[in-house]
Amino acid sequence: xxxxxxxxxxxxxxxxxxxxxxxxxxxxxxxxxxxxxxxxxxxxxxxxxxxxxxxxxxxxxxxxxxxxxxxxxxxxxxxxxxxxxxxxxxxxxxxxxxxxxxxxxxxxxxxxxxxxx
Numbered sequence: 001x002x003x004x005x006x007x008x009x010x011x012x013x014x015x016x017x018x019x020x021x022x023x024x025x026x027x028x029x030x031x032x033x034x035x036x037x038x039x040x041x042x043x044x045x046x047x048x049x050x051x052x053x054x055x056x057x058x059x060x061x062x063x064x065x066x067x068x069x070x071x072x073x074x075x076x077x078x079x080x081x082x083x084x085x086x087x088x089x090x091x092x093x094x095x096x097x098x099x100x101x102x103x104x105x106x107x108x109x110x111x112x113x114x115x116x117x
Contacts, residue, residue, distance in 0.1 A: 040091025043081030046098035050074035053105045067109035074102035 053074050057067030081095035108114055 040081055040084050040088055040095070042077050042084055043091030043095035043098065046074050046076075046078030046081045046102070047094040048098075049077055050098035050101035050105065054101045057105050057109055064109055064115055067105050071102045071105040071109065074098055075106065078102055 049070055053067055053070030056070065057063040059066065078095050078098035081091055081098065085092035085095050
């Protein structure tokens with residue numbers, strides 16, 4: 001009589017669904033059932049500001065205030081990024097690298113003899 005619309009009959013747009021205990025539901029290649037990992041904007045910002053501070057700190061005379069101010073900002077952003085990375089599970093590497101660059105910049109700009117270079 002009419003069409004059989006049971007879920008076992010192929011339709012015009014087939015939907016391939018499978019379940020995997022480790023990955024959740026997969027429908028047409030897209031995973032559903034688990035929220036996506038959040039991005040860690042503070043870790044990215046800490047890395048970018050730390051890298052900019054490190055590069056710009058080598059400018060003669062202007063590098064001292066630029067290095068100190070951006071180094072402190074990068075340090076704060078990287079620490080916040082590390083805290084968020086422990087909660088979100090992403091961005092820990094960028095946060096650590098931004099922290100290292102910021103600390104190196106602050107230390108190098110705090111040594112008076114190196115500021116003459």
